[in-house]
Amino acid sequence: MPRAAGRREHSFRHGAVAGTSGPRSGFPARGRGSGRSVVSRLLITAARDEIMNISKFAIPEVIFGQGSIKALGQCALRLGARRVLIVSDPGLAQVGWVEKLFDLLEEAGLTWTYFDNVSSNPRDYQVHQGAERYIEDQADVIIALGGGSPMDTAKGIGIIAGNGGCISDYEGANRIMRPLPPMIFIPSTCGSGSDTTQYCIVTDIGRQVKMSIISRSLVPNVSIIDPSLLLTKSLELIIAAAIDALSHAIESYVSKLASPFTETLALQAIGIIMQNLKPAVESRSIQHLEQLAIASTAAGMSFSNAGLGVAHALAHSLGGIYDTLHGLVHPILLPAVMRFNLPACQEKMARIGKIVCGPRFSSGRELAHRCIDELASFFLQFGVPVRMREILPDTSKLESIARMACRDACALTNPRDASWEDLLGICQEAW
């Protein structure tokens, strides 16, 4: 069976964001009286501080703007494509975007094979089916069109096509050792950020776990972001996607691995979403939708490089057990998570508060608290569920959800360490 020949640069020597193997965790703690000289200890401190100040920032080539989808053929040819695997879903086919892709590839003289067995919260077996298709049909480039589900499925297909084995072998950070095929992603929503990130989320059906797979090699080669695609999305999906992007921005802004680059992008994303989501929902104008696409991209760049937090760890657990729509769990979780995190990042919470509440409050502490209340009110106006009891049948699985979330890679970068009991407390508060 012919294997795909990956052409992407591989960087598995570089740690990804989860902090378990990156330089920030590379220095052992050294207590007083270790036997080293003062100079030696100072040098170690200086070296450690220097390393603590190092940040990495990985993003794909981004082609942004209305009509940018027309660049697809040239991008694929530039990556050496002859026969591409298109990964999408029936919804995108229904509104004509898949047909549009076929036309663009035909114009570029390329052939394709099409895979659309993709569900919301993509499953492990779908990834394996897609990888079989990629190999059997001798594809050489992967194109994903859609929201987070087709894009994460495409990443999973790329992992198996390039590395073999089972998708669960790669759960966690930096487990992918061989290159993936070249990938071009075209997002059709304004939220998941999968087109810019090092993350791939796939459900292990046997264990009922949404696995977080994190690796630099999961950043696609090219992300083509055409806001025109948002015009064919339902209001519910636009709201869910934009709130997901808002959660990415907030969690990555307060993350343990945030850097000046990610913080700037995260704050920008929060401001744009707060200003544009309501007008976008009311008017569906391309101008406001384009702003949401910009915010989603900025938030994706931020969380890809800074990591997320326990709202996402819990969202993954909930999605693994109850197949919930990812974006709609954040209005439920975020206020309780932010209250839990407040003691660890009050100043940063106040910075977010300045954007969310405006300059009405002068005290940082007051701003931080108001920020959480104001966000809760912001969510209410979109008619989304805001209590966990609205989406879960009973409390019987809360402990399992909390225990599972504690092991999720996203929990590692939360600004405040959280035990499973803490996470259970958050769920109970959100109930």
Ligand SMILES: [Fe+2]
């Ligand atoms: Fe998310």
